[in-house]
Amino acid sequence: MTQQSPEMIHALAYGAYPARCLQVVSEIGVADRIDDEPVPVGKLAAACGAAPGALDRVLRLLTAYGVFEERDGGYAHTAASRVLRDDHPMSARPLLRLMGLPMHLDSLSVLQHTVMTGEPAIEVLEAEGVWAYLQEQPDEAEIFNHAMTSKAAADVPAVVDAYDFTPFGVIADIGGGRGHLLRGILDAVPGAEGVLFDRPSVVEALAFPDHPRLALHAGDFFDTVPAADAYVLMHVLHNWDDERTARILATIRKSAAPGATLLVIENVLPDERPTPAALTMDVIMLALTRGRERTEGELSALFDAAGFRFTGMTETSGTMRIAEAKAI
Ligand SMILES: C[S@@+](CC[C@H](N)C(=O)[O-])C[C@H]1O[C@@H](n2cnc3c(N)ncnc32)[C@H](O)[C@@H]1O
Known part of the structure; x- marks a missing residue:
C-alpha cells in the first residue's frame, strides 16, 4: 500500500476502530494478564x-x-503487545489510556466544529479550554499527568544526553508537570539547583519536593515566573496560540537577565516533509488547545518578538528537538 493508493483511504476510513480496540484493551489491562505462555x-x-x-x-x-x-x-x-504491559520500561499503556479519555474521544467527535470555526473542539466540552477541563476532571487529570510522566521516561534521557546543562546554576522547568525532566537534569548536573514551576493544582499534588536540589513554585506563566539561568519549556509552547505563546515568552523575558538561556523542547517541525506522526500531533493540538506544532522559523520569529535570539537547534535520539535561545 503506497501513500497515495486508494487502499490508504480504506485503511484511514476504518482506522478509528483498531485504535479504539487498542485503547480499550489497554484500559482493562489485558496485556498484564499474559506472561510467557498463551x-x-x-x-x-x-x-x-x-x-x-x-x-x-x-x-x-x-x-x-x-x-x-x-x-x-x-x-x-508479540514484541508489540509487550509494550502494552504496565511493567514494560517503555510502556505505552499510559498513553493509550490517555487517548481513550473523553477529553480526546469527545473532542474527536466534534472535530468538524473545529474545522468549520477554527475553535478548539474541547471548548465545546469546557468553554475555558483543556486546562480548566482537567481541573474539573481529576480522574482524567491523573491519567493525563501519568501519561506525560511516562512519555518523559523515554524523552528525558534523550534530552539530558543531547544537551549540556552543566553551565547553569539555576534551572527553572516552566510548566514542568511532575518534574520528571528537571529531576533527570539535576541528576546529570550535580552543581545545579532546580525550580519546578507549574499551576497550583499540579504543584500542590506533589506535596513535597522529592529531590534535595529541587524547589517547587506554584504560579501562572502568564503572570510571573522565578528567575533562573536557564528556562526549560518542554511540551508547553505547542499548547498555545501565537499570541499566548508570545505572552509566556514575555513573562519569562521579564525575569531573565540578558544572556539567560531559553530551551524549548518539543517536536519542532522540520521545514520540509514532516512525518504523519508529527502532523497528527499538530491536529491534536488543534482539537484540544489553541496551539500548534511549529517550525524552527516560526519559533525563531516568536523568540525575536519577545527579546530572545535563536542560537541553535539540538537533535536528540528521541522525537524531541531542543531549540535554544538567549535573552538579549
Ligand atoms: C503538556 S504539559 C507538559 C508537562 C511537562 N513539561 C512535560 O513535558 O511532561 C503542559 C504543562 O503546562 C502546565 N500549565 C498550563 N497552564 C499553565 C499556566 N498558566 N502556568 C503554569 N503552568 C501551566 C500544565 O499544568 C502542564 O503541566
Whole structure:
C-alpha cells in the first residue's frame, strides 16, 4: 500500500476502530494478564471482567496488526503487545489510556466544529479550554499527568544526553508537570539547583519536593515566573496560540537577565516533509488547545518578538528537538 493508493483511504476510513480496540484493551489491562505462555480468552475475560466473545473479536483484530498472536488455544505476546504491559520500561499503556479519555474521544467527535470555526473542539466540552477541563476532571487529570510522566521516561534521557546543562546554576522547568525532566537534569548536573514551576493544582499534588536540589513554585506563566539561568519549556509552547505563546515568552523575558538561556523542547517541525506522526500531533493540538506544532522559523520569529535570539537547534535520539535561545 503506497501513500497515495486508494487502499490508504480504506485503511484511514476504518482506522478509528483498531485504535479504539487498542485503547480499550489497554484500559482493562489485558496485556498484564499474559506472561510467557498463551492465555485462553475465557481466562483473560474473567480476569478483566469482560465478555469473552467480544474480547475475543477485539483481540483477533489486533492480532492482524501483530499486536498479540493466537497460538495453542490462547493469546500470547508479540514484541508489540509487550509494550502494552504496565511493567514494560517503555510502556505505552499510559498513553493509550490517555487517548481513550473523553477529553480526546469527545473532542474527536466534534472535530468538524473545529474545522468549520477554527475553535478548539474541547471548548465545546469546557468553554475555558483543556486546562480548566482537567481541573474539573481529576480522574482524567491523573491519567493525563501519568501519561506525560511516562512519555518523559523515554524523552528525558534523550534530552539530558543531547544537551549540556552543566553551565547553569539555576534551572527553572516552566510548566514542568511532575518534574520528571528537571529531576533527570539535576541528576546529570550535580552543581545545579532546580525550580519546578507549574499551576497550583499540579504543584500542590506533589506535596513535597522529592529531590534535595529541587524547589517547587506554584504560579501562572502568564503572570510571573522565578528567575533562573536557564528556562526549560518542554511540551508547553505547542499548547498555545501565537499570541499566548508570545505572552509566556514575555513573562519569562521579564525575569531573565540578558544572556539567560531559553530551551524549548518539543517536536519542532522540520521545514520540509514532516512525518504523519508529527502532523497528527499538530491536529491534536488543534482539537484540544489553541496551539500548534511549529517550525524552527516560526519559533525563531516568536523568540525575536519577545527579546530572545535563536542560537541553535539540538537533535536528540528521541522525537524531541531542543531549540535554544538567549535573552538579549
Ligand atoms: C503538556 S504539559 C507538559 C508537562 C511537562 N513539561 C512535560 O513535558 O511532561 C503542559 C504543562 O503546562 C502546565 N500549565 C498550563 N497552564 C499553565 C499556566 N498558566 N502556568 C503554569 N503552568 C501551566 C500544565 O499544568 C502542564 O503541566
